[in-house]
Each structure stands twice: as C-alpha cells, then as structure tokens.
Amino acid sequence: MTSPPPRLGPLTFTEVFDLPVTVDLRTAARALGICTQTAYRLIHRGVFPCPVLRVGGLFRVPTTPLMRTLGIEERPVYAVDLDAGMGAGQDDGA
Structure with a gap:
C-alpha cells in the first residue's frame, strides 16, 4: 500500500501549529506561500524573511x-488541551 502524495499548497493554520522546532526549507516556503526555488533565491540574496540556519548542506528554519x-x-489553545487541563500559560508537565 502506498501513501498519498504530499500536499503541495500552502500550509494550513493547523499544520503550522504542528511544526517541529525547526523545519526544512521546503516546509518554510510552503508556510510562506512561495515556491522552494524562490526561497533559495531569497536566502542567497540575504533577504529571506526570517532566520535560516545552515546545517551541513541543508537549510533549516x-x-x-x-x-x-x-x-x-x-x-x-485547543478544546482538547482545555479538556486535558492545559490552558494558556500552563505547563503540560512535559
């Protein structure tokens, strides 16, 4: 069984909040609504709209x-978090 192809459009609001601490350049470009090639051009011009880290040969945002x-x-704060007792400004104990 194969998995469905990845979604190529901009990230949804919910997808943005599920991102890890850093993301690859393709994901950052999707979040910004630009193509990956444009993201590379902006980085090389020094005008990417947020900080970019170079890790080996990869870019991380x-x-x-x-x-x-x-x-x-x-x-x-999602309703699920409130049900679990985690409100705004509260620690989840992790």
Whole structure:
C-alpha cells in the first residue's frame, strides 16, 4: 500500500501549529506561500524573511521566527488541551 502524495499548497493554520522546532526549507516556503526555488533565491540574496540556519548542506528554519513572520505570536489553545487541563500559560508537565 502506498501513501498519498504530499500536499503541495500552502500550509494550513493547523499544520503550522504542528511544526517541529525547526523545519526544512521546503516546509518554510510552503508556510510562506512561495515556491522552494524562490526561497533559495531569497536566502542567497540575504533577504529571506526570517532566520535560516545552515546545517551541513541543508537549510533549516526555526519555527518560532517563521510563525512570527506569518503574524502568529502565540500558540492557540485547543478544546482538547482545555479538556486535558492545559490552558494558556500552563505547563503540560512535559
């Protein structure tokens, strides 16, 4: 059985909040609504809209600055979190 092909459009709001601490350049480009090739051009010109880390031959983009660039300052609180006792500003104990 094969998995479905990856979604190529921009990331949804929910997908953005499920990102790990850093993302690859393709994911960051999707979040920004630009193609990967444009993202590489912006990096090489030094004008990518948020910090980019070079790890070996790969580019990684920290998620928090990426979210700020998208105008997202805080993580939302989902109803599931409230049911579990985790509200805004509370630690989940992890």
